[in-house]
Amino acid sequence: MHRTAIAARALAAVLSASLVGLFVLPVVALFFYAGGSGLAFAAGDSGFRTALEFTLLASGMAVGLGLLTGVPLGYVLARYRFPGRAVLESVVTIPIVIPHLVVGIGLLLLFAPNSPVGRFTAALGIPIFDAVWGVVLVMLYVGASYIVLTSQLAFRSVDEEVIEAARSLGAGPGEVFATVTLPAAARGILTGALLMWARGVSEVGGFLILAYAVYPTTPWNGPVTNAASVWIYNYWGIDPTAAVGASALLVLVALAIFLAVRLLDRSGFAWARGGFFS
Amino acid sequence: MSGLELVDLRVDRGSFHLGPVRCEVSAGSATVLLGPSGAGKTTLLRAIAGFLPLVGGSVLLDGGAVDSLPVERRRFGFVPPNLGLFPQRRVRDNVRYPLALSGATDAAGKAAAWIERFGLTELADRYPHELSSGQRQRVAMARALAADPRALLWDEPLAALDVESRDVLVRMLRDLLETERLPLLLVTHDPTTAFALASRVVVLDAGTVRHDCTPETLARGPLDRFVARFLGYENLYSAHELAEAQGASLAPQLVSAAGAGGLVVPPEAIVWRSDPAGPHAARVAALRWTAAGWVVALRHGSLTFHVATPGVAPGVRIGDRVGIDLVAAELKPLIGVPANGGP
Numbered sequence: 001m002h003r004t005a006i007a008a009r010a011l012a013a014v015l016s017a018s019l020v021g022l023f024v025l026p027v028v029a030l031f032f033y034a035g036g037s038g039l040a041f042a043a044g045d046s047g048f049r050t051a052l053e054f055t056l057l058a059s060g061m062a063v064g065l066g067l068l069t070g071v072p073l074g075y076v077l078a079r080y081r082f083p084g085r086a087v088l089e090s091v092v093t094i095p096i097v098i099p100h101l102v103v104g105i106g107l108l109l110l111f112a113p114n115s116p117v118g119r120f121t122a123a124l125g126i127p128i129f130d131a132v133w134g135v136v137l138v139m140l141y142v143g144a145s146y147i148v149l150t151s152q153l154a155f156r157s158v159d160e161e162v163i164e165a166a167r168s169l170g171a172g173p174g175e176v177f178a179t180v181t182l183p184a185a186a187r188g189i190l191t192g193a194l195l196m197w198a199r200g201v202s203e204v205g206g207f208l209i210l211a212y213a214v215y216p217t218t219p220w221n222g223p224v225t226n227a228a229s230v231w232i233y234n235y236w237g238i239d240p241t242a243a244v245g246a247s248a249l250l251v252l253v254a255l256a257i258f259l260a261v262r263l264l265d266r267s268g269f270a271w272a273r274g275g276f277f278s
Numbered sequence: 279m280s281g282l283e284l285v286d287l288r289v290d291r292g293s294f295h296l297g298p299v300r301c302e303v304s305a306g307s308a309t310v311l312l313g314p315s316g317a318g319k320t321t322l323l324r325a326i327a328g329f330l331p332l333v334g335g336s337v338l339l340d341g342g343a344v345d346s347l348p349v350e351r352r353r354f355g356f357v358p359p360n361l362g363l364f365p366q367r368r369v370r371d372n373v374r375y376p377l378a379l380s381g382a383t384d385a386a387g388k389a390a391a392w393i394e395r396f397g398l399t400e401l402a403d404r405y406p407h408e409l410s411s412g413q414r415q416r417v418a419m420a421r422a423l424a425a426d427p428r429a430l431l432w433d434e435p436l437a438a439l440d441v442e443s444r445d446v447l448v449r450m451l452r453d454l455l456e457t458e459r460l461p462l463l464l465v466t467h468d469p470t471t472a473f474a475l476a477s478r479v480v481v482l483d484a485g486t487v488r489h490d491c492t493p494e495t496l497a498r499g500p501l502d503r504f505v506a507r508f509l510g511y512e513n514l515y516s517a518h519e520l521a522e523a524q525g526a527s528l529a530p531q532l533v534s535a536a537g538a539g540g541l542v543v544p545p546e547a548i549v550w551r552s553d554p555a556g557p558h559a560a561r562v563a564a565l566r567w568t569a570a571g572w573v574v575a576l577r578h579g580s581l582t583f584h585v586a587t588p589g590v591a592p593g594v595r596i597g598d599r600v601g602i603d604l605v606a607a608e609l610k611p612l613i614g615v616p617a618n619g620g621p
Binding site for chain 2: 159161162163164165166167168169170171172175179180183184
C-alpha cells in the first residue's frame with residue numbers, strides 16, 4: 001500500500017478512536033469511581049430509588065404521549081403535500097435547537113400556576129408546575145421531535161406500490177395503515193421512541209425551572225421527589241460519592257432498557273412480520 | 279358482457295389527457311397494452327384499479343359499473359411494476375394476506391394451495407428479499423389470485439425475467455386464464471409475452487388508442503413507427519430521411535414505396551451478394567452475432583440496412599463491397615400518426 005494511504009488510514013483511525021474514547025471513557029470513569037459499593041449505596045437509597053421510579057413513570061408517560069402525537073404528525077409530513085409543510089417541518093426541529101433551560105422558562109411562562117393556561121390545566125386536574133405533568137411536558141417538548149422525525153423517515157420509506165397492492169387486495173385505508181404501513185415503519189418509530197426516552201431521562205435544565213420538586217399529583221402518588229437527573233445534580237454539591245453511584249445506576253438502568261427493547265425488536269413484533277392475523 | 283369493459287374512459291393528470299379509451303377484455307382472455315413511455319399505459323391501469331379518478335367514462339366488470347366503488351371493493355388483482363410485495367412478511371403471509379382480510383375460512387390452507395400451484399412451497403418461509411425476480415413475480419401472482427379477483431390488471435408482470443423464467447410464467451398464465459376464466463389486462467414491452475398471451479392488443483400513444491386489434495392484425499399492418507419498433511424491425515426510415523438520402527441509388531425506389539410515416543425495410547426485402555457487380559452496391563459497415571445468426575450492417579450511401587444471414591459465418595468482412603437489391607413487395611410503408619394533445 002502507498003505510504004500516503006497508510007498515513008491517511010492511520011490518521012483516520014486515531015481520530016475515530018479519539019471520538020470513541022470520548023464516548024466511552026467518561027462512562028468507564030463513572031463505573032470505576034462508583035464501584036460496587038457506590039452502586040449498592042444508590043440502589044439502597046430510598047430517596048434515589050423513588051426518584052428513579054418516578055423518572056421511569058414520567059418518561060414512560062412522555063414516550064406514550066410522544067407516540068400518540070408524534071407518529072400521526074410524522075405520517076402527515078411523510079405522506080401529504082400541503083401549504084406550510086416546510087414551515088411545519090422547521091417547527092418540529094425547534095426543540096432540538098433551543099437550550100433546554102430556555103425551554104423550561106418558556107414552559108413556565110405559559111403554564112405558571114397563575115397564568116390562564118396554568119389555571120385551565122389545573123382546573124382539568126392536570127397541574128404542571130412542580131408536578132409529574134411538568135416533568136412529562138418537558139420530556140415531551142425536548143424529545144418528541146425525535147419520534148416525529150424518525151417516523152416521518154420511516155413512513156416515507158414505505159413503498160407506495162406496497163400500499164396500493166394492499167388496497168387492491170381488499171384492505172381499506174385503516175387496514176392498510178394497521179397491517180402494512182405501521183408495521184413497515186415500526187422499527188423507525190421504535191428508534192425514535194428510544195431516542196426520545198433517552199433524551200427525556202437525561203434532561204435537567206427544563207426540570208430545574210418547571211418541575212424542580214415533584215409533589216404528589218395523580219398519577220404520581222409517591223412522596224415528594226425529583227427527576228433522577230435533578231436528584232443527581234442536587235447530590236453532586238452535597239455528597240459527590242452518592243451522586244456518582246446514582247449516576248452509574250441510572251446508566252445501568254438506561255442500558256438495560258435499551259438492550260431489552262433491542263432484543264424485543266430482534267426476536268419479536270410478530271404482528272410486524274406477518275403474524276398480524278395469526 | 280362477461281369480463282372487463284372500458285367505456286370511453288378518460289383520465290386527466292395535469293396537462294396529460296388519457297382517452298377516451300374503449301376496449302373489452304372477455305373472461306378467460308388477455309389484452310396487452312402497448313405504447314411508448316409516457317403513452318398512458320400505467321395511468322390507464324391505475325385508473326381502472328381506482329387509484330386515479332376518472333373524468334369521464336366508466337369501468338364495467340361483468341356488465342356492472344365499478345368506478346364508484348373504492349379500490350378495496352373493486353376486486354381487481356392489481357400487480358404493480360415492482361410487485362408491491364410486503365417486505366416484512368414471509369411468502370406464506372404475503373399470499374395469506376387477502377384471505378385473512380376477507381375472513382376466509384382456512385385462510386392458511388387456501389394460501390398454501392396457491393403457493394403450491396405456483397411452485398413456491400419450498401420458499402414459503404422466505405422473505406421477498408430472499409427470492410429471485412422470477413420467484414417474486416410468482417408470489418405476486420399467487421397473492422393477487424388468492425384475493426379471488428374478478429379481473430387481473432398487471433403492469434409489466436414479466437419484466438426483468440430471463441427468457442426461461444418468462445416462458446414458464448407465460449405458460450402458467452395461459453393455464454390460469456383458461457382455468458380461472460378471468461379477464462387479464464397487462465402492460466408489457468415484450469413482444470414475445472404479448473404474442474404468447476394476448477388475444478387482443480391495444481396500442482396507446484400520447485393518451486390515445488392507436489390500435490385495438492388482434493396481434494396478427496397488428497403484425498400484418500398497416501404499421502406505424504412505434505408498432506414497427508415493437509415488432510423488432512430495425513430498418514426504419516422517415517420519409518424525410520429517404521428523400522434527403524445521399525449517394526443511395528436505391529433511394530428513389532424507397533421514396534416511392536414510403537408512406538406518410540416513412541418506410542420499414544424488413545431483412546427479407548434486401549437481397550445481397552458478395553459480388554459488388556450490378557446497379558446497386560453497399561459496403562459492410564459492421565457485423566454482429568445474435569442467437570438467430572449474423573447480422574450484417576450494409577452502408578448504402580447515407581442509409582444503413584441491417585440484414586440477417588443464417589450461416590455460421592457471415593461470408594464477408596467489414597469494409598467489403600457487396601451488391602444489393604430490393605424486393606419491392608416486401609417493403610412496408612409506415613402510416614403517419616396524427617398529432618394530438620398528448621403530454
